[in-house]
Amino acid sequence: MKAFVRDNALGLAFGAAFLLTLVGQSLAGLADFNNQQLADGTDPVGYLDYVTSSSFAVDVAENWQSEYLQFFLYVFGTIWLFQRGSPESKPIHQLGRESDRDQQTGRHVTDGSPAWAKAGGWRTAVFSRSLGLLMGTIFLLCWLAQSIAGWAAYNSEQLGQREDPIDWVSYLGSADFWNRSLQNWQSELLAVGSFAVLAVFLRQRGSPESKPVGAEPGATATSG
Amino acid sequence: MRNVRAMFVAYLVIIAVGLGYFITLGVLHR
Numbered sequence: 001m002k003a004f005v006r007d008n009a010l011g012l013a014f015g016a017a018f019l020l021t022l023v024g025q026s027l028a029g030l031a032d033f034n035n036q037q038l039a040d041g042t043d044p045v046g047y048l049d050y051v052t053s054s055s056f057a058v059d060v061a062e063n064w065q066s067e068y069l070q071f072f073l074y075v076f077g078t079i080w081l082f083q084r085g086s087p088e089s090k091p092i093h094q095l096g097r098e099s100d101r102d103q104q105t106g107r108h109v110t111d112g113s114p115a116w117a118k119a120g121g122w123r124t125a126v127f128s129r130s131l132g133l134l135m136g137t138i139f140l141l142c143w144l145a146q147s148i149a150g151w152a153a154y155n156s157e158q159l160g161q162r163e164d165p166i167d168w169v170s171y172l173g174s175a176d177f178w179n180r181s182l183q184n185w186q187s188e189l190l191a192v193g194s195f196a197v198l199a200v201f202l203r204q205r206g207s208p209e210s211k212p213v214g215a216e217p218g219a220t221a222t223s224g
Numbered sequence: 225m226r227n228v229r230a231m232f233v234a235y236l237v238i239i240a241v242g243l244g245y246f247i248t249l250g251v252l253h254r
Contacts, residue, residue, distance in 0.1 A: 007227040011235065018238075054253040057246040064242065141243050148250030156253065168254075 022060070026051050029059060040160065054152035058180070061149055065142035066184030070192055072135035084220055085200035087211045091221050103128075143181070150177055 005012065026047070033055055034044035050056055074088075079097060083089040100106035105128070109118045116127035126133070147168070154176050155165035171177055201217055204210040211219060 004227045004230070008231040011231045015235070015238070052249060054249055057249040060242070061246045138239060138243070142246075145243055145246035145250060148254065149246050150250075152250045152253035 025060070026056060029056055042160070054149045054156060057149035058146055058153050061142050061146040062180045062184055065139055065146050065181075066188050068135050068139035068142055069185065070188035072132060072139050073189075074192055075132045075135055082220075083196050083200070085218050086196045086220060087199050087209065088196045089220050094221075097128075146180065147172060147177060150180060 030045075030047055030050040033050055033053075037044050045053070078088060078090065080095055081089075082092050082095055084092075094102070097103075101108045104110060104113060105117055105124060106120075114127065116123045118124075119127075151166075151168050151171040154171060154174065158165050166174070199210060202210075203213045203215075205213050
């Protein structure tokens with residue numbers, strides 16, 4: 001148990017904080033939802049009704065999709081795009097997918113390399129892209145979930161206002177769907193872009209996300 | 225590494241359960 005906590009402190013801390021904030025969101029979301037219900041002259045709902053509502057689902061899913069889009073773009077973008085001086089960027093001569101020697105593939109695998117890195121062929125091709133592929137797949141599935149839950153929540157509001165519900169394809173072209181998507185994307189892209197650039201000149205001692213405190217501003221791809 | 229594999233699986237399960245839950249809610253309420 002002690003070894004498990006030591007080996008997974010980062011994953012456990014963020015996992016626990018995720019669960020706590022999700023519960024917090026559900027409580028604040030319920031209060032907000034019920035304020036709107038009262039303003040509309042309808043009955044407030046209970047906690048269980050709220051956390052099983054499409055309104056709660058779309059609010060969570062829209063944030064999930066944007067986070068995974070951010071990581072998907074960052075994983076792929078940093079293969080090819082350079083940012084001088086950033087600990088998030090590779091040195092300019094290593095841009096691209098790199099050699100087998102750099103990536104410990106082909107005849108450069110070691111005894112400890114993962115089985116699919118040693119296998120060659122399609123398995124190594126898939127494994128070589130597995131992180132980005134999973135992030136991209138989770139993003140697409142979360143965006144799909146957002147679209148379905150958002151569509152249901154939108155139609156529920158439409159019916160409440162005695163207006164006609166719309167079909168899913170029409171919802172994909174709606175202002176509600178794109179407002180929810182873009183408002184999350186813009187903040188993620190700003191945070192990631194600014195982090196890559198701010199870390200050129202600013203430091204956080206001891207963090208692998210930062211360059212060493214004494215590193216030169218022009219030093220790229222160093223972490224401390 | 226067995227400890228870390230358990231954590232890896234736990235995160236995949238959280239994501240899969242969340243995704244399944246949101247899609248199910250959307251479909252049920254459509």
